[in-house]
Amino acid sequence: MLDANKAREELKDILETREYQIYHNNTKGLMEALWEKAKQWIAEQLLKLFPSFESASSASGPILIAIIIVVIILLTMAALFMMPTISRNKMLRNKKPLQSKKEINWSYQRHLIEAKKQEDLTEYTLSTRHLFLALLLYFHEKNWLEARIWKTNWDYYEELRKVNQQWAVQFYDLAAFFDEVTYGERKVQKDECLQFQTEVRKMLGEHEQTLERLGEST
Structure with a gap:
């Protein structure tokens, strides 16, 4: 029991150290920056496809997340649909x-x-x-x-x-x-x-x- 409490205290001390906080904040900042860039790029593509789309910067996160999910689903469905055809073509080419x-x-x-x-x-x-x-x-x-x-x-x-x-x-x-x-x-x-x-x-x-x-x- 004492060992468990000691380990918990040591872990708490590590998490509170300046070095860990700097690493955590930097990682968090990097992920947020990448996500913002991804949203910006997607919004810009939407603006090209749909001129009535207000602006890349005004696109809300939830809308972009929904769009990304829809795109992923569509791409997955397309891949699953194409797999039998690809398999057929491969067999026809080899046999x-x-x-x-x-x-x-x-x-x-x-x-x-x-x-x-x-x-x-x-x-x-x-x-x-x-x-x-x-x-x-x-x-x-x-x-x-x-x-x-x-x-x-x-x-x-x-x-x-x-x-x-x-x-x-x-x-x-x-x-x-x-x-x-x-x-x-x-x-x-x-x-x-x-x-x-x-x-x-x-x-x-x-x-x-x-x-x-x-x-x-x-």
Whole structure:
């Protein structure tokens, strides 16, 4: 008990020393100065955005604090919103969909047949893989992109974008799901596989109809 009282008295003496008070006041003064500068800068930016804002010096602390909190929340939400897109882009840039010469030598029709076979065996992940490769090799056969083992889905997206922006966007979405399934830990469920199949066959059908219309017009 005596030791505790002695320690308390010593701590009190330290806090009351001139050196500590000078350090405390200097630190407090520095923080206050930085806060004032921060408020001044924010107020000046608000003045640029909103000319009706009275002046940088007249901005009240509570208003600026509220604005800072709102900005932080918005930036956090934007970062969280962008993270999946950044992750997708990174995966599309690094992963290569074609893993062997066998896969690239198959026609897109053969990949469709294999996709149906794997679906009947309830191997939905493999079925999804062959569906995507069917779409990729269909584009290759139409000379809209050039399939190579060393290329990534981002390479194919960039090539397809030069041909048709809408097709490239659709391909991007399917490629993102394909990469997530192939290189992630996601297991494809039956309804996801059927939805993916619908999207792939829809793209194939739309492209064939486009080609037929172009053929009729020439």
